[in-house]
Amino acid sequence: MELLDNLALGFSTALLVQNVLYCFLGVLLGTAVGVLPGIGPTATVAMLLPITFSFEPVTALIMLAGIYYGAQYGGSTTAILINLPGESSAAVTALDGHAMARQGRAGAALAAAAVGSFIAGTVATVALAVAAPPLARVALEFGPAEYFSLVLLGLIVSIALARGSALKALAMIALGVLFGTVGQDIYTGTPRFVFEQRELYGGIDFVSVAVGMFGVAEILRNLENEQTRTAIVGRVKNLWPTREDRRRIVGPIARGTGLGAALGVLPGGGHVLASFTSYAVEKRISKRKEEFGNGAIEGVAGPESANNAAAQTSFIPLLTLGLPAHPVMALMVGAFIVHGITPGPNVITDEPELFWGLIASMWIGNVLLVLLNLPLIGVWVRMLRIPYQVLFPMIILFAAIGTYSLGFNAYDVYAIVFFGILGYVLIKCGCEPAPLLLGFVLGPLVEENLRRALIISRGDPSVFLTRPISAVLLALAAAALLIAVLPAIRKRREVVFAEDE
Amino acid sequence: MERRRSFPDVLAGGMFVLIGGAFVAGSLGYELGTPLRMGPGAFPLLVGLILAALGLAIVVKGLIAGEMISFGPIPWRAVGVIVLAVVFFGFTVRGLGFVPTSAVTALLTTLASSRVRPLTALAVAAGLTVASTLIFVVGLQLRIPLWGPWLGF
Incomplete structure (x- = not known):
């Protein structure tokens, strides 16, 4: 049993003491930022990344991963209690979860969410452990042409799944790729677009891009119309679901887990799509459709299981192909590289302890999350009373300190305002920030593999179509592009998202 | 969906055209090379052209069948204050040192909210300075001097 050995x-x-400790710290922070509206896991991971540079690689990754899936848990808490989803994937949970809370059944909703998330997390961790090694073996056969096509496919699929205009998302990717070319060219060493500033030779740091686009821009959006948060939350009692509730959540949890585990692998907002899809499925097959929106426990258990399973399996493309499926994963790529590890198919053979340690830590993290969330629910509710006037100066200050500590380079700090303002304006225009960050991280990979493939093929661009794997990947990319742009299919896609808003 | 002119679409498209165009113009200054050995300018040129084309398409679509997005108010005060605070941090942290820079940055940032009261601002700034000094310098051993050379230390 190789799997068991692994x-x-x-x-x-x-289970090493320091790893459990940092796993705990990660899920604790993740829950906190999931609970607090106005700061998400992407900005948090970006700000904390510089701190983890001095850790052991496995410890650093365990903590960063914990923040990511911890935020999925925390987001549902506020969605249920005060109808304020802290994370985008918890938006569906708010529909029925908050309705249940208004009927005095907040405890049952929270328990359904936590139990569903835990089961989904456990199953998805096993799925990750089973699916990753064979995928990594396939990926080892990839040459530059295949990698080019694969990254292109990843980028395009990420927009096919994102909400909003596909044209704008494509443009955001291109913009991210362009910003990724700033700095010295990898082949010739020519500095590009640096305006003769030595500090820019190393390129723009992706932490600055992430903190700007997800941290600063978000703060500006929140300051548009300030309102005092009135969190009036009653005491939560009766955490244990009734026998009837328990019977009703079994199916949704199982279906949500399956859906989430499958959709999480897809690049770009897989967990958001998973929770929306799960809700739509539960509503469609339910015999009590009229209850949905008015406090159906299935509408909480299904999506919550789905988004947690997806959060877990979204590590599969990262760990096997080195391809981030989510902005947080893009930051994890950076974390790998800082520690001298190239994320991709080699991680599993070169760093088995890191690979399997990270996977195992996710299950431990899920146990910790259940312990953290159910008994300590009161603490999280109290955290909502922190006024935004304290929170946002803290985010800005920590962002400035964090980016400065990357390389003691003031340009990294200036970059967060640049990307903050740019991101703010673009978000206001209906552009999603996630494709830009993915483009920024993957752009250099696209360029490097494109140029390398062309050198190997002696300048013949048909290499991308004559190598079978590359041709299949490109065909899939073209199909994904078609799906994203074609109006008929777009409309149906919007239905999936819009149906329940 | 209403078919109308959309300001956000035109603005976003315009920005994409401008930035794409700027990168195209810039990359023409670098060696383009041949397909076999692409020069440093080739890839940005290609992507810049794609971006400009996408931007143009967004502008055109915005003029005839734009997405209806409400642009909403712009918090000018917050934008100005936060830019100032962060630039101040980057500019002075080496010279003034960690503590004074953090304190001023935090204090400036609190002013981004239009509802802030002076006493709250001071309290928040002081608290954040202490907290960040403890976390980053004492806890994480960040190598930034607490008081910088500009202050005579």
């Missing part, structure tokens, strides 16, 4: 190795790494 998992044993993973747990022996993940």
Whole structure:
């Protein structure tokens, strides 16, 4: 049983005292930022990334991963209690979860969310452990032409799934790729677009881009119309669901887990799509459709399981192909690189402890999350009383300190305002920030593999179509592009998103 | 969906055209090379052209069948204050040192909110300075001097 050996190795790494400690810290922080509206996991991971540079690589990744899936848990808490989803994927949970809370059944809703998330997390962790090694073996056969096509496919699929205009999302990717070319050219060393500033030779740091687009821009949006948050939350009681509730959540949890585990692999907002789809499915097959929107426990258990399963399996493309499926994963790529590890198919053979330790830590993290969330629910509710006037100066200050500590380079700090303002204006115009960050991180990969493939093929561009794997990937990319742009299919896609808003 | 002119679409498209165009213009200054050995200018040129084309398409679509997005108010005060605060941090942290820079940055940032009261601002700034000094310098051993050379230390 190779799998069991691998998992044993993973747990022996993940259960080291410092790793459990940082896993706990990660899920704690993740829950906190999931609960607090106005700061999400992307900005948090970006700000904390510089701090983890001095950690052991596995410890750093365990903590950063914990922030990501911890935020999925925390987001549902506020969605249920005060109808304020802290994370985009929790928006569906708010529909029925908050309705249940108004009927005095907040406890049952929270328990359904937590139990569903835990089961989904456990199953998805196993799915990750089973699916990753074979995928990594396939990916090892990839040459530059295949990598070019794969990254292109990843970028295009990410927009096919995102909400909003596909044209704008494509443009955001291109913009991100362009910003990624700033700095010295990898082949010739020519500095590009640096305006003769030595500090820009190393390129723009992706932490600055992420903090700007997700942190500063978000703060500006929140300051548009300030209102005092009135969090009037009653005491939460009766956490344990009734026998009837327990019977009703079994199906949704199982279906949500399956859906989430499958959709999470897709690049770009897989977990958001998963929770929306799960809600639509539960509503469609339910015999009590009229209850949906008025406090159906299925509408909480299904989407919550789905988004947590998806959060877990979205690590599959990262760990096997080195391809981030989510802005947080893009930051994790950076974390790998800082520690001298190239994320991709080699991680599993070169760094088995890191690979399996990270996977095992996710299960430990899920246990910690259940313990953190259910008994301590009161603490999280109290955190909502922190006024925004304290919160946003803290985010700005920590962002400035964090980006400065990257390389003691003031340009990294200036870059957060640049990207903050740019991101703010573009978000106001209906552009999503996530494609830009993915483009920024993946752009250099696209360029490097494009140029390398052309050198190997002696300048013949048909290499991308004559190599079978590359041709299939490009065909899939073209199909994804078609789906994203074609109006008929777009309309149906919008229905999936819009139906329940 | 209403078919109308959309200001956000035109603005976003215009920005894409401008930035794409700027990168195209810039990359023409670098060696383009041949397909076999692409020069440093080739890839940005290609992507810049794609971006400009996409931007143009967004502008055109915005003029005839734009997305209806409400642009909403712009918090000018917050924009100005936050830009100032962050630039101040980047500019002075080496010279003034961690503590004074953090304090001023935090204090400036609190002013971004139009509802802030002076006492709250001071309290928040002081608290954040202490907290960040403890976390980053004492806890994480960040190598930034607490008081910088501009102050005579």
